Amino acid sequence: MPKRGGGRMRNWKADNDHFEHDDRASNPRRVSFKPGTNKGKNKFNSWKNTAKLLLDDDVDMGASGGQGPRKPYRGRGGRLGSPAPRSGHGITKKKFVAGMLPWYQIIIPYGAKHDKDVVLRALLDHISPEIFIPHYYKINGNAAVFYVDDVKIAEKLFHADRKIMMSDGFKLVVIVRNTVPNVNVDADMKEKMKLVMAKRYNAATKALDLTKFHADPDLSEIFCALFRPVIMLAAIDIIAENIPDLEALNLNDNKLHGLEHLKILSTKLKSLKILYMADNRIPFLGSLDPLKSLPLVELYLKGNPLLNRFNDHDIYISDVRKKFPKLVRLDGVDLPPAIGFDVSEDVTLPPRQQSFLIDPAGQDLVREFLTQYFAIFDSESRQPLLEAYHESATMSMAANYLTNDNRNMPATRLNQYISNSRNIIRITERESRRRYLRTGKLQVVSFLSDLPKTTHDLMGFAVDLLVFTPTMIVLTMNGLYKETNTSGSPTRSFHRTFVIVPNSGGGFCIINDMLYVTNTTKEQEESAFKSGMPEAIPPTPAPTPTPAPAPSFSNDHQMLLNTLGQQTGMNEHWSLNCLQETGWDLQRALFIFNQLQSEGKIPPEAFIK
Structure with missing residues (x-):
């Protein structure tokens, strides 16, 4: 008679990526919780620190995520490492933990024994009425592997583990990991991206629709998600090379999060005026700062978390307009005219005046x-x-x-x-x-x-x-x-x-x-106090200056000189010095004259004509 729970543990072999043993429904597995047996636990310690690396660089498809290492079980009165009780006797139900990445790897051990359609139909029937698109379905060894880009679908598949009975009596094992596929942006991949963009481009309106770009049927064999900076930059280079006069770009539903690398849009696509970025993962309005140099007249942001941070829609509109002052349409709604001066940008302003x-x-x-x-x-x-x-x-x-x-x-x-x-x-x-x-x-x-x-x-x-x-x-x-x-x-x-x-x-x-x-x-x-009139109105009497040839002035200066002499009674010499010291500002000259005159600081010689 076989031992209770005598089935062996499933074993993922790193060399050929396949499972060593079947997991039959009639043969419960024996699980070991001995300390030190979980050799992979160190992979989880630095998960949060490596999230950015996973977004910016290629990711190992075997990286663990979503589920942490299981802790040793200590039964009542038992020792650490003793076997865990069977289902229904105190064992904690597995809990799904949403990862930081927008993609999830689904591994079906021994999925190669069944046709692709059979496996997918079984999964779809189980999570019905939900549906999903399996991206990059491949057979690795004797396991079937594919990806989903929806956290809700990933959670439902996670809970489908060992709940689907196949026709041969086996329960389907479903492993969910938060990771993205490996990607290598080479010439072949760029050529495929270029062909897909060509069919999505509208030459009449100079508009390119890249909505959910990774789900395009022509890209089903390669991972081409625009939320990866390396792929987005490659896409921008292709656009700049082939459609440099692009005016409208639709980036809806591409799971965009960080936008720092998009600051090159203002130099690569100088004619871009319409930008759609709905249904992405943009967290803050400040995330749009790299796009501020774009002369956008229309912007679409619905479906992003940043909208949830505004309780007042008018404040949302105002803050967006501060970043994009030329905007006339936001989220599909025409904006009221901006309050400002109705002048052309190249208008010549009048010269600055002191008064x-x-x-x-x-x-x-x-x-x-x-x-x-x-x-x-x-x-x-x-x-x-x-x-x-x-x-x-x-x-x-x-x-x-x-x-x-x-x-x-x-x-x-x-x-x-x-x-x-x-x-x-x-x-x-x-x-x-x-x-x-x-x-x-x-x-x-x-x-x-x-x-x-x-x-x-x-x-x-x-x-x-x-x-x-x-x-x-x-x-x-x-x-x-x-x-x-x-x-x-x-x-x-x-x-x-x-x-x-x-x-x-x-x-x-x-x-x-x-x-x-x-x-x-x-x-x-x-x-401060550097523009006095010591020469024009000295504090002590000075000898009458020797007559000199009358200087030549412009008509405007001569008129100011005559006006100042008539209103103050000063002679031409003193009036000239006064105007020159005040930069030919008649108002300032008269103001200073009256101030000094009231203080008795103007000598009698200033009035000798």
């Missing part, structure tokens, strides 16, 4: 107003500014650092400003926002008086007059100033906006004042 006036008639008013305001602001007392503000004036200040490094240097700290900063991104409570808003001219001037004493670089001002009407003036300016009573006299950069309205006395006053303060850049530091 801008919406209405030249406001020039004198702006010059006079700013001259008086900053003369008081930079003085010892700012109390006279009470006359410059409306009774119901409001004022707010915001401050921020250019970089975090500025916080650590004593000379660049903004402690005196940050504590009073009304940064509404940082201050979210309504009551706090109200507290940092100064209302009424007494509060405004009191707040300004507490700020550090300053000296502004008047020559470096950039002033813009944005609104100039009888009832409202909006004035903005950018510039630099130094703190005169702070250790080290640090230089600050500021932006200020004044909203000015008529007052009851017939003049003008500030109804709203917004100030922003930050650190200066290195370039601003180097240019």
Whole structure:
């Protein structure tokens, strides 16, 4: 009488790839769980570390995956390594573990004893109503081997192990491994790929359809999955060589994951404007960064995991458009027009101006107003500014650092400003926002008086007059100033906006004042207070210059010279020096003249004609 469970273990022989012994349903196998007998367990220790290698290089078809090594069984009161109980007496059911690769190798030991159609029909009947396509079905020794590209099918086949009774009384053994076939991209393979692409190309629309490329019937004998970078790069080379003007490419359902190697598309296929990549495995929107250089107008991404990361479809559209600004169609839906400037790409912009006036008639008013305001602001007392503000004036200040490094240097700290900063991104409570808003001219001037004493670089001002009407003036300016009573006299950069309205006395006053303060850049530091007028308006009297031949000017310069002389009363020599020092900017020249004139720094000789 044979021993219970006396059947021998199945043995996969590495030399000829076939199984040594049949596994009959009527003869249960005897399984050994002795420690140290599982010689292949080290293959699993580095599985996760080699996943990338498996994707980028050829893979051994015998590599293990999906199932880990079985652990020794310890029965109740028994020793380690004792035989495991038979089914139904405590043995753990095999569990399918999805692998990292999108392909699964199916091994049917002794599958060579049956026709291909018989084996496949038995498997299809068992997992019905599911169906699958067996890729690269081959006979290795006495085993049948094929591949599937669907994890759900792989799991069903995994659980079909020893559950299908064949006509000869044997139960079909099914082994599932997470691995991809070996591949060698040679000239013969490239030629076959080229022929398949030729039949999938539409010359009328310059479109190439590579949907589920590996499943093409003409490629049934070779492994040609585009998710493998080496195969995808070979496909791109074939396209670039034969269809360099390709405009539309369909890569749907190719199990694409990493796209870093696709950055060459922008150099190989410069005319590509339409790209379909639906039903792949693209995990993040950032995975599309290698494609940002493509001038895409249409993109299809449905069926990728990246869409599950967006709860708001509008945010999804916005983020995709940031990467592909020319996109007009996404996932089969026309996008609304992008918000932007309706100008051509090669438009020539007007030259940059130091200052801008919406209405030249406001020039004198702006010059006079700013001259008086900053003369008081930079003085010892700012109390006279009470006359410059409306009774119901409001004022707010915001401050921020250019970089975090500025916080650590004593000379660049903004402690005196940050504590009073009304940064509404940082201050979210309504009551706090109200507290940092100064209302009424007494509060405004009191707040300004507490700020550090300053000296502004008047020559470096950039002033813009944005609104100039009888009832409202909006004035903005950018510039630099130094703190005169702070250790080290640090230089600050500021932006200020004044909203000015008529007052009851017939003049003008500030109804709203917004100030922003930050650190200066290195370039601003180097240019600060470097554009003064020491030669044009010296601090001490100078002898009248010896008459010299009148220089020749262009008509525009001569007109500016005459205008400055008429409005200031200075002679031609001083007016010329003033304009030359300010880069022939009449507004700046007038502004500086009024500032220095109010301080008594212009000598009488400047007015001798």
